[in-house]
Amino acid sequence: xxxxxRTRRDGSTRPARYRAVQPLAVLWxxxxxxxxxxxxxxxxVVGGVLxxxxxxxxxxxxxIDIASGLRPLALARLVxxxxxxxxxxxxxxxxxxLRRRPVRNAVVAVDLESxxxxxxxxxxxxxxxxxxxxVVEARRSTHTLYLHVLDVPDEESAERFRRDALxxxxxxxxxxxxxAPEEAGA
Amino acid sequence: xxxxxxxxxxxxxxxxxxxxxxxxxxxxxxxMPDLLSRMHAATxxxxxxxxxxxxxxxxxxxxxxxxxxxxxxxxxxxxxSVVSSHMVARASFRAGQVRHDLLVVDExxxxxxxxxxxxxx
Amino acid sequence: xxxxxxxxxxxxxxxxxxxxxxMTLGPTxxxxxxxxxxxxxxxVCAIALYSAHTGATYALPVVVVLAGCGxxxxxxxxxxxxxxxxxQPGAGDDxxxxxxx
Numbered sequence: 102x103x104x105x106x107r108t109r110r111d112g113s114t115r116p117a118r119y120r121a122v123q124p125l126a127v128l129w130x131x132x133x134x135x136x137x138x139x140x141x142x143x144x145x146v147v148g149g150v151l152x153x154x155x156x157x158x159x160x161x162x163x164x165i166d167i168a169s170g171l172r173p174l175a176l177a178r179l180v181x182x183x184x185x186x187x188x189x190x191x192x193x194x195x196x197x198x199l200r201r202r203p204v205r206n207a208v209v210a211v212d213l214e215s216x217x218x219x220x221x222x223x224x225x226x227x228x229x230x231x232x233x234x235x236v237v238e239a240r241r242s243t244h245t246l247y248l249h250v251l252d253v254p255d256e257e258s259a260e261r262f263r264r265d266a267l268x269x270x271x272x273x274x275x276x277x278x279x280x281a282p283e284e285a286g287a
Numbered sequence: 288x289x290x291x292x293x294x295x296x297x298x299x300x301x302x303x304x305x306x307x308x309x310x311x312x313x314x315x316x317x318x319m320p321d322l323l324s325r326m327h328a329a330t331x332x333x334x335x336x337x338x339x340x341x342x343x344x345x346x347x348x349x350x351x352x353x354x355x356x357x358x359x360x361x362x363x364x365x366x367x368s369v370v371s372s373h374m375v376a377r378a379s380f381r382a383g384q385v386r387h388d389l390l391v392v393d394e395x396x397x398x399x400x401x402x403x404x405x406x407x408x
Numbered sequence: 409x410x411x412x413x414x415x416x417x418x419x420x421x422x423x424x425x426x427x428x429x430x431m432t433l434g435p436t437x438x439x440x441x442x443x444x445x446x447x448x449x450x451x452v453c454a455i456a457l458y459s460a461h462t463g464a465t466y467a468l469p470v471v472v473v474l475a476g477c478g479x480x481x482x483x484x485x486x487x488x489x490x491x492x493x494x495x496q497p498g499a500g501d502d503x504x505x506x507x508x509x
Contacts, residue, residue, distance in 0.1 A: 136359045137469065139352030191308065191335040198315035198328050206324055229369045230334060235326055235376045249376060251327040299412040302460065306416035306423075309453055312446055313423035316430040322439055325430075329442050333449045337475075340416075344456045347409075348463065356468050360452070360475045367479035371445060374486035379438050382489075 301343030308336030448478035
């Protein structure tokens with residue numbers, strides 16, 4: 102992997118630098134550490150924070166800016182709807198597996214509205230987890246996801262699936278509104 | 288080891304449902320005609336099945352430390368099954384392993400000519 | 409509870425056997441890696457059953473590790489298999505359930 106280059110004001114380039122130690126990542130890694138130990142004590146918390154910082158320094162990752170405007174209510178709705186979809190679609194796929202009729206599939210292109218990579222990743226992950234669809238190809242330049250959908254008898258239901266996927270994206274956007282202005286400039 | 292509490296009953300139901308879902312995933316593995324539809328059968332009921340069994344286990348053990356660990360299992364399972372299913376699906380589609388006769392709509396093959404460089408996300 | 413656990417274990421056993429069938433049949437390496445992926449999930453469930461049976465929690469870190477690393481095999485196979493010759497769909501593709509013959 103080649104480092105991303107940034108241009109300095111005088112025109113020369115330098116490798117992009119980001120703050121390696123991000124508070125959210127440290128918090129998450131510390132929680133994982135505590136979950137592994139299965140108990141909470143001051144010594145464990147301190148040790149967990151130390152390990153988390155060491156991991157962040159050793160394997161730096163670009164930051165995700167989601168903290169900009171998290172909307173708890175919309176997020177709760179997103180998660181609840183996701184769980185419902187997970188269960189409903191699992192039952193559907195089980196039905197498809199068990200019945201005797203031959204199955205017809207489709208490869209559907211979904212053009213996402215948002216141009217943020219983070220939203221695209223999130224939508225792709227959720228669509229993959231919801232049964233009946235697998236992301237076959239993701240095109241970053243046009244923000245298009247190509248999904249293989251199970252059990253599509255005709256074109257109309259392919260169209261319905263596309264609408265469902267776009268609805269999911271709308272819910273993600275409502276829960277985690279991206280900050281629009283700096284994306285165009287960057 | 289007895290049916291003392293409603294929690295135990297709930298745990299038993301969760302474990303049974305999870306096992307059945309895993310079995311359905313396995314049946315799908317054997318029955319489905321091509322790799323991509325097999326992957327639907329594989330990754331999906333299996334995720335819910337694991338979640339249910341793990342839920343049943345945590346209802347049974349009722350130990351906060353264990354619940355944290357099991358939550359971690361579920362999160363890891365969800366995060367990793369996405370990655371692996373996408374990688375396998377992409378490799379399979381690029382290798383032309385898709386049964387085109389089973390597809391009703393195929394919007395990818397039409398523009399497959401536009402290839403992004405290898406290793407692009 | 410014990411009856412339920414035994415029944416669930418039996419179901420998992422059948423599932424594992426079916427997966428071994430698919431691994432043996434699987435026309436390409438990708439089919440086998442997907443089947444292996446599911447087999448790892450079955451193992452996770454089996455360990456959870458064992459833990460529910462005995463109440464012992466020492467096996468649970470194994471579950472975490474399996475859930476975290478189970479996908480490595482599938483990803484690496486998918487990454488490197490795209491150049492192998494094993495990817496052509498062979499005559500072994502079964503037509504039984506597609507309505508064609």
